[in-house]
Amino acid sequence: MIQLLYDLVFNYTLRNVALGSALLGIVSGVLGCFAVLRRQGLLGDALAHAALPGICIAFLLTGSKSPIVLLIGAGIASWLGTLLILRIVNDTRISEDSALGVVLSVFFGFGIMLLTFIAKRNDANQAGLDKFLFGQAAALVASDVALMALLGGVALLIVVLLYKEFKLLTFDPGFALSLGYNTRQLSVLLTSLIVVAVVIGLQTVGVVLMAAMLIGPAVAARQWTNRFSTMIILAGVFGALSGLSGALLSVTQTRIPTGPMVILSMTAITFISIIFAPNRGIFWDWLRRKRHGKNYLQKAMNEWDTQRAAKEGRL
Amino acid sequence: MSSGVVIILTGVLVASACAVLGCFLVLRKMAMLTDAISHAILPGIVAAYFFAHGPNILAGFLGAAIAGLITVVLIETLQNTRRVGNESAIGIIFPAMFALGTFLVSKFFANVHLDTDAILYGNIEFSSLDVLFINGVNLGPQSLWIMGALCIINFSFVIIFYKELKLATFDPGLAATLGFSPVLIHYALMSIVSVTTVGAFTAVGAILVVALMIVPAATAYLLTDRLPRMIMLSVLVGSLSAFLGYWLAMLLDASIAGAMVSVAGVLFGLALLFSPSHGLVARWLRVEEQRNRFASEMLVVHLLNHEGSPEFASENNIHHLRQELRWSDEFTKRVLRRAHNEGLIQQRQDILELTETGRQRAQLVIAR
Numbered sequence: 281m282i283q284l285l286y287d288l289v290f291n292y293t294l295r296n297v298a299l300g301s302a303l304l305g306i307v308s309g310v311l312g313c314f315a316v317l318r319r320q321g322l323l324g325d326a327l328a329h330a331a332l333p334g335i336c337i338a339f340l341l342t343g344s345k346s347p348i349v350l351l352i353g354a355g356i357a358s359w360l361g362t363l364l365i366l367r368i369v370n371d372t373r374i375s376e377d378s379a380l381g382v383v384l385s386v387f388f389g390f391g392i393m394l395l396t397f398i399a400k401r402n403d404a405n406q407a408g409l410d411k412f413l414f415g416q417a418a419a420l421v422a423s424d425v426a427l428m429a430l431l432g433g434v435a436l437l438i439v440v441l442l443y444k445e446f447k448l449l450t451f452d453p454g455f456a457l458s459l460g461y462n463t464r465q466l467s468v469l470l471t472s473l474i475v476v477a478v479v480i481g482l483q484t485v486g487v488v489l490m491a492a493m494l495i496g497p498a499v500a501a502r503q504w505t506n507r508f509s510t511m512i513i514l515a516g517v518f519g520a521l522s523g524l525s526g527a528l529l530s531v532t533q534t535r536i537p538t539g540p541m542v543i544l545s546m547t548a549i550t551f552i553s554i555i556f557a558p559n560r561g562i563f564w565d566w567l568r569r570k571r572h573g574k575n576y577l578q579k580a581m582n583e584w585d586t587q588r589a590a591k592e593g594r595l
Numbered sequence: 596m597s598s599g600v601v602i603i604l605t606g607v608l609v610a611s612a613c614a615v616l617g618c619f620l621v622l623r624k625m626a627m628l629t630d631a632i633s634h635a636i637l638p639g640i641v642a643a644y645f646f647a648h649g650p651n652i653l654a655g656f657l658g659a660a661i662a663g664l665i666t667v668v669l670i671e672t673l674q675n676t677r678r679v680g681n682e683s684a685i686g687i688i689f690p691a692m693f694a695l696g697t698f699l700v701s702k703f704f705a706n707v708h709l710d711t712d713a714i715l716y717g718n719i720e721f722s723s724l725d726v727l728f729i730n731g732v733n734l735g736p737q738s739l740w741i742m743g744a745l746c747i748i749n750f751s752f753v754i755i756f757y758k759e760l761k762l763a764t765f766d767p768g769l770a771a772t773l774g775f776s777p778v779l780i781h782y783a784l785m786s787i788v789s790v791t792t793v794g795a796f797t798a799v800g801a802i803l804v805v806a807l808m809i810v811p812a813a814t815a816y817l818l819t820d821r822l823p824r825m826i827m828l829s830v831l832v833g834s835l836s837a838f839l840g841y842w843l844a845m846l847l848d849a850s851i852a853g854a855m856v857s858v859a860g861v862l863f864g865l866a867l868l869f870s871p872s873h874g875l876v877a878r879w880l881r882v883e884e885q886r887n888r889f890a891s892e893m894l895v896v897h898l899l900n901h902e903g904s905p906e907f908a909s910e911n912n913i914h915h916l917r918q919e920l921r922w923s924d925e926f927t928k929r930v931l932r933r934a935h936n937e938g939l940i941q942q943r944q945d946i947l948e949l950t951e952t953g954r955q956r957a958q959l960v961i962a963r
Contacts, residue, residue, distance in 0.1 A: 316680070372873055391853075540701075550687055
């Protein structure tokens with residue numbers, strides 16, 4: 281344990297992996313709160329898958345494997361994916377659910393085709409693009425982490441600056457519109473920030489598991505509080521915690537990829553929160569039901585009714 | 596049979612088996628649930644591999660079907676706690692199952708043939724090499740037998756339970772009152788989706804299965820309003836994607852499954868743009884037509900309003916219209932041309948006058 285803490289500070293690889301995963305956890309946790317409350321949790325999944333062809337095209341065009349270039353490509357592709365989803369949902373009768381499925385799978389399929397096309401071109405430089413599928417946190421270097429910190433920092437700064445607007449948009453878009461805010465632009469901006477979170481996550485957990493990074497911390501945090509600001513901070517903490525523990529779990533074991541371990545730690549946090557969080561935890565519901573019998577709510581209401589009737593002099 | 600023919604045939608069978616179910620998934624808004632199932636069957640396959648001590652088709656199907664049903668039940672349970680929305684429930688469960696699967700694979704089976712690439716892209720390329728032997732008799736490629744069987748199962752399922760599926764899809768309330776259990780139909784559909792997914796999984800991989808279920812069905816949904824026609828179109832689009840996808844993959848020397856999905860995506864894009872009833876172009880034209888018609892009706896009503904009044908000359912002046920109705924110059928020109936062509940107005944220098952037809956039209960509009 282002491283050794284582990286020592287390594288966390290002084291071991292180059294472990295430090296990068298842990299920092300990178302924790303950073304991703306914070307950014308996706310915070311932005312996930314907006315996505316989950318706006319019932320757009322799965323949009324992140326679609327965006328992550330849609331990023332793949334962008335990575336391939338960026339590589340084909342520039343021949344460079346530098347993370348900045350590839351991540352810009354990823355960002356553009358997943359942004360186009362979002363616009364396409366919105367267009368399909370708004371202008372045709374296809375439901376949001378199917379629109380997500382179509383864009384997700386078609387972009388991803390196209391990406392797979394490009395990936396294999398690149399892999400077979402006998403190009404010595406091609407290897408390693410497929411690490412974006414499942415992420416490869418162990419391969420993170422200091423400059424990658426710095427890039428993640430920069431992108432994530434800008435995204436978080438925008439959230440802080442536009443906190444009031446985003447909050448209004450999330451809880452009451454109609455009211456926001458009536459106050460004269462341009463909800464369409466705000467909504468596109470918020471979604472673009474989610475694209476940033478997805479892009480940060482590509483190197484660490486990969487496109488396939490990214491959805492959970494947005495949804496899990498937010499759902500877990502929602503269990504512990506009814507205040508939005510507290511929820512956002514908690515989600516960031518839960519995200520960071522699962523990133524950190526996932527990174528440590530994967531490094532201490534041989535051959536275990538980081539992405540899945542991060543997701544599994546986060547699922548554990550989410551389930552513990554859903555079951556045991558005070559007030560909203562389902563365990564307490566179960567306990568109450570057990571203690572007061574099956575129809576305790578009904579009984580409580582009857583009792584309340586009787587009391588009120590007595591007070592009003594009806595009895 | 597040459598390997599190309601086997602691959603195309605397998606592709607067509609996979610696409611057809613998926614497309615026929617896909618119609619109901621799209622109509623029932625369960626596309627993302629299918630996505631979840633296709634990821635979540637991974638631990639089931641790994642468990643089957645573990646218990647059967649190696650690759651075994653029947654164990655694989657069983658494991659996948661069980662994992663698929665567990666996923667559906669878990670998602671519904673989570674949703675029923677009312678702490679989590681439907682889409683969040685999906686987004687929590689399936690990555691967890693998939694992460695569990697990849698964890699098991701990398702922990703215990705790192706050396707065997709269960710690599711993650713095959714999970715994502717499948718290996719339809721080798722479908723002609725896996726030959727089915729029964730009692731030492733060579734019966735031809737295994738993939739053809741599996742997908743052929745799945746096709747028969749899925750088509751018979753849809754044909755036999757057509758009425759029930761249709762009713763439960765379009766009006767679950769009525770289905771329940773008539774004594775068909777929507778829950779039973781839901782789970783039957785989910786089981787058959789899980790089984791189809793695992794069959795198609797070996798050929799095209801986890802994510803592309805979703806593409807073959809959803810994309811052709813969504814394409815067909817843009818083209819027709821009738822369910823039987825939608826099913827037929829969906830199967831047709833799926834098969835066409837498989838066929839063209841093979842040639843595209845040969846051309847680029849790339850993943851066949853990826854190419855099949857890309858072709859399906861192109862076909863969807865064409866339908867999205869050019870479908871005569873529900874396409875974007877048709878929609879834009881319709882909106883434009885309505886805008887112009889409304890504008891020309893505004894014009895004739897305006898003219899009628901001021902006809903014979905003292906300010907007639909100034910009100911019905913072309914240049915005044917721009918201020919009064921706030922139309923741009925270009926738009927005004929277009930509306931005037933349209934109204935003129937329909938014989939609603941005539942122009943004397945800058946003054947507009949109604950024709951008899953125009954007057955009748957304006958009165959009609961006001962009466963409406």
